[in-house]
Amino acid sequence: MKPDLARWPRPSVAVDVALLTVRPPGELAVLVHRRADGYGKGKWSLPGTFVHEGETLQDAALRALLAKVGVAGERPEQLRVFDTPGRDDRGWVLSVAHADLVPYERLVSVLSDDRVLARIDGEVADAGGLLFDHDAIVAEAVSWARVEYSARPDPMGLLDREFTLLELQRLHEAVAGVSLPKDSWRRFMTDAERRWLEETGDFQRGSVGKPARLFRRVAPTRL
Amino acid sequence: MKPDLARWPRPSVAVDVALLTVRPPGELAVLVHRRADGYGKGKWSLPGTFVHEGETLQDAALRALLAKVGVAGERPEQLRVFDTPGRDDRGWVLSVAHADLVPYERLVSVLSDDRVLARIDGEVADAGGLLFDHDAIVAEAVSWARVEYSARPDPMGLLDREFTLLELQRLHEAVAGVSLPKDSWRRFMTDAERRWLEETGDFQRGSVGKPARLFRRVAPTRL
DNA sequence: ACAATAGTGTCTATCAGACAATATCCT
């Protein structure tokens, strides 16, 4: 005996994704797009979509990334539900916010007049902010990334290849938005007990000064 | 021109609340109820309900607490959305999990044969676990409470009256599930820089041994 | 006086930050 759930009013449930990246020479940015059609046409917003039946929230987030900004192969994480009444004046719409942080190179090819990276320094919005409550979602996504990056080296795997400690430090500084003390930060990251990094044995070539050791990650990029 | 959101299939959205408490002499427990009617009748579950239109998730959580377990005046916090396909075999149902931690005294009066506190020590379930994925929700609620209580004194305000440091420590030990070092824990909590606690000037009366100072919280109970 | 609990002093190990010395490359 299954009660008929459909008799009760149900909300529309959207997912919205704050896809962050670190753009050279080291600034945090978020991918936004100008809405091509439907509601809010012409306005800037995060990629998002309504959740379909039989689909997980993460699947919906992936579908939104592919359809709205042409990005594939990411793994967005759920932040929380945004449910302020009136956040979407089409009606009763909840948004499950997601975030991910991905290599800049993977986004370059999708950029266009309608798909741009917006710098984040205190405020996201270049011109008047994003649609709905997307500015708040971006702010939470940045907090999320900063917490992740304060605990271990490059948990989102932005550095796939081998890297020097300076490169890793610059990445962490870009995410954190502050500079980090060279020596103690380095000792923290390379502490032998933690087994986060291992030396490849090779050195960076062709640079001025003493060549830097190359490292690779040992710890998994996610939990 | 508002598109008709109702044309698309929409999920049912529920809220479920893991209402935690610390029961004398100091064990963490969660309030569960036996479902009186409808789906899952007779089974144990967390208090929950479907979200109504025009209502925030928090309001829905409060309504569920009142209707299902007769508890009022709490302030549940959102954990995350549980969306595993098939988690509810009535159909397409998302659950926004919430958690709160409240004084035991406020729950005593609502307890009955069908509303009980289930101890938490590794596993919640006394008899075969809770309905749906509610065991997982309880686990996340416990993690949430432990994170909150590791950072500052009694953030949920379980000790409203004045208290001794030993009482505060026992509370934190109950939440954490481990014992805490008396001296260093005390120094951490009473550190003058942090201004978390202040002495009332009074002392505990009528106990054996040296009377303990009484403290009250200075820091706000939540963010 | 004695039992019992509260509160403090002190030692040690660890760690972050600051600072500076040393190492090793390139031109």
Added chain:
DNA sequence: AGGATATTGTCTGATAGACACTATTGT
């Protein structure tokens, strides 16, 4: 050699945990 960058050594201050000592009550 001289400039530039990497890497390591060392000092200091803060802090947690361990341990033990002192303080203050009730009986």
